[in-house]
Every structure is written in C-alpha cells, then in structure tokens.
Amino acid sequence: MHAPLRWVLWDVKDTLLRVRSSVGEQYCDEAKRMGLSLTPSEVDAAFRQAYRHQSSRFPNYGIAQGLDGQSWWTAVVKATFFQCRVRDPALLSTMATNLYQSFSNAENWEVFPDSKSSLESCSSLGLKLGVVSNFDNRLEAILRGCGLLSHFNFVVTSEAAGVEKPHVAIFEQALQKCGAPPSSIVHVGDHYVNDYLASRSAGIHGFLLDRTNNFERRDVPKEHWLSSLDNLPALLKQHMNESF
Incomplete structure (x- = not known):
C-alpha cells in the first residue's frame, strides 16, 4: 500500500518562473551601457555556442572540477562577448560580473x-x-x-x-x-x-x-x-x- x-x-x-526577456536582449542592454552596439540575434547565437561548450567541458557548473556557479557563468559571458568581437579583458570581466548580479534580481524573472x-x-x-x-x-x-x-x-x-x-x-x-x-x-x-x-x-x-x-x-x-x-x-x- x-x-x-x-x-x-x-x-x-x-x-x-522564466527569464523575462531573452539572453540576447539582456546581454545587449549590458553591452549598450558599456558603449557597445550588438544585436540580440548575434549575441543569442554566441551565447548558445558558449553555453554548450562550457556545459560539455564543465557539467553542472564545473563543481567536480573545482569551479562554482559564478566562475562558470563568468566564463560563459566572456566567451559570448568574445565571439561578438569584444576583446578588452577588463571590459569582459566587468560585464560578466554585472550580468551575474543582474540575473540574481527578481526584475529579470517573470513568475x-x-x-x-x-x-x-x-x-x-x-x-x-x-x-x-x-x-x-x-x-x-x-x-x-x-x-x-x-x-x-x-x-x-x-x-x-x-x-x-x-x-x-x-x-x-x-x-x-x-x-x-x-x-x-x-x-x-x-x-x-x-x-x-x-x-x-x-x-x-x-x-x-x-x-x-x-x-x-x-x-x-x-x-x-x-x-x-x-x-x-x-x-x-x-x-x-x-x-x-
């Protein structure tokens, strides 16, 4: 029984809940704040490739390889923008930090x-x-x-x-x-x-x-x-x- x-x-x-707007749109908003001009479509495509690559190399945020969620996502964001011709290391780090914090906020999520x-x-x-x-x-x-x-x-x-x-x-x-x-x-x-x-x-x-x-x-x-x-x-x- x-x-x-x-x-x-x-x-x-x-x-x-779900993400309120697409990754491409939110990443482009961050890029715009940094004086960059990118399109959501190119960022979405770059993100999908970066995400697949990172997930394949380091499944589940790379916990088994000594990473954590923040370092894992930082690598994804940097790789995404790098594919979109952003090369400045300091700028990549700043945007990665900002986006990690941004996706922690309820404003970016829809219940x-x-x-x-x-x-x-x-x-x-x-x-x-x-x-x-x-x-x-x-x-x-x-x-x-x-x-x-x-x-x-x-x-x-x-x-x-x-x-x-x-x-x-x-x-x-x-x-x-x-x-x-x-x-x-x-x-x-x-x-x-x-x-x-x-x-x-x-x-x-x-x-x-x-x-x-x-x-x-x-x-x-x-x-x-x-x-x-x-x-x-x-x-x-x-x-x-x-x-x-």
Missing part, C-alpha cells in the same frame, strides 16, 4: 500567473513543498525576490548538491530532507527527462508540465500530464489518500 501524499517537489525555471495560486493551494491541502532544480546558488535569492521562497521548506540546487538532474542522487538528497518515502512525494517539472523520467526513477510520482502542448509522449499517461499548474491541486486532492 502506498503512503499518503505528503510532499510536492518543484522544478523552478520554466515551471514556476507564471498560475504559480503562486498553485503553491498556495498545495499548502492549503496540508502538503509540504520543496525545490529540486538544476540551478546555481542564486536560486534562493531569486525565489525570495519573486515572493516564492516562503512557500518552500527547502531548496536543493544542483550546484549545492554537486549533481544535476536527471541523476537520481539529487532526488535522493531531496528525499532525505523530506524524511518521507518516495511513494508519498510528487515532483512537478517541465522537462520530460530531467523532471518526469528522473523523478519516477527515484520512486517519486512525476507530473509533466507542458504549457505549450509541445509534448507528444505516449508513455506519459494523461493523469500525469499538466497543461497548467491550475490543474494540479484538484488532481493532488483526488489522490491524497489513494494509490497513484
């Missing part, structure tokens, strides 16, 4: 309209909430600035955990914080592999959030699929004392 539902774990980026109401509804059901996110250690400050942090009993980031989703170890760390069996926990996220499959591999009940109806996964039962977080509380209430 499954344990009664007690916890809801949450992904954050593109589940509860989805259904996020707060869903979190509040889950809490009103007597459920405890936690975060499991592939994010650096700025996440708590971002959640606080967005008015979301108080909803959570704990936050597990991949930088702090030393491992990222879809590795089961990050969910095992969350399970320790919950102090409850996996069968009493659900996880909500927008990524099929990192959130849905990974949580289920840890014995947690996964729900896949698909705001744009992009997923056509026949192996995701309709009762595990969400088009909006507005649908979640009623579904959880239905299963509070039932087996999934």
Whole structure:
C-alpha cells in the first residue's frame, strides 16, 4: 500500500518562473551601457555556442572540477562577448560580473500567473513543498525576490548538491530532507527527462508540465500530464489518500 501524499517537489525555471526577456536582449542592454552596439540575434547565437561548450567541458557548473556557479557563468559571458568581437579583458570581466548580479534580481524573472495560486493551494491541502532544480546558488535569492521562497521548506540546487538532474542522487538528497518515502512525494517539472523520467526513477510520482502542448509522449499517461499548474491541486486532492 502506498503512503499518503505528503510532499510536492518543484522544478523552478520554466515551471514556476522564466527569464523575462531573452539572453540576447539582456546581454545587449549590458553591452549598450558599456558603449557597445550588438544585436540580440548575434549575441543569442554566441551565447548558445558558449553555453554548450562550457556545459560539455564543465557539467553542472564545473563543481567536480573545482569551479562554482559564478566562475562558470563568468566564463560563459566572456566567451559570448568574445565571439561578438569584444576583446578588452577588463571590459569582459566587468560585464560578466554585472550580468551575474543582474540575473540574481527578481526584475529579470517573470513568475507564471498560475504559480503562486498553485503553491498556495498545495499548502492549503496540508502538503509540504520543496525545490529540486538544476540551478546555481542564486536560486534562493531569486525565489525570495519573486515572493516564492516562503512557500518552500527547502531548496536543493544542483550546484549545492554537486549533481544535476536527471541523476537520481539529487532526488535522493531531496528525499532525505523530506524524511518521507518516495511513494508519498510528487515532483512537478517541465522537462520530460530531467523532471518526469528522473523523478519516477527515484520512486517519486512525476507530473509533466507542458504549457505549450509541445509534448507528444505516449508513455506519459494523461493523469500525469499538466497543461497548467491550475490543474494540479484538484488532481493532488483526488489522490491524497489513494494509490497513484
């Protein structure tokens, strides 16, 4: 018999909130403040290449290689602007520092309209909430600035955990914080592999959030699929004392 539902774990980026404007636009704004003229399209292309390269060489912010989130992102920003013909080392360092701090601010993040109401509804059901996110250690400050942090009993980031989703170890760390069996926990996220499959591999009940109806996964039962977080509380209430 499954344990009664007690916890809801949450992904954050593109589940509860998203970047307010594109990376290219925000990087161009910083470049403009430094007297440079770049286009969002060229910066976006350079960023994607720099991000892929850095992620390949140093997965999960390079924690295993002795890096941290800030040094990892500093390298990405510098490589992005370097590809856009910015060569001054001091200028690259200044922009990297400014952008790292800028993305720590709530002003650069947009909370989805259904996020707060869903979190509040889950809490009103007597459920405890936690975060499991592939994010650096700025996440708590971002959640606080967005008015979301108080909803959570704990936050597990991949930088702090030393491992990222879809590795089961990050969910095992969350399970320790919950102090409850996996069968009493659900996880909500927008990524099929990192959130849905990974949580289920840890014995947690996964729900896949698909705001744009992009997923056509026949192996995701309709009762595990969400088009909006507005649908979640009623579904959880239905299963509070039932087996999934």
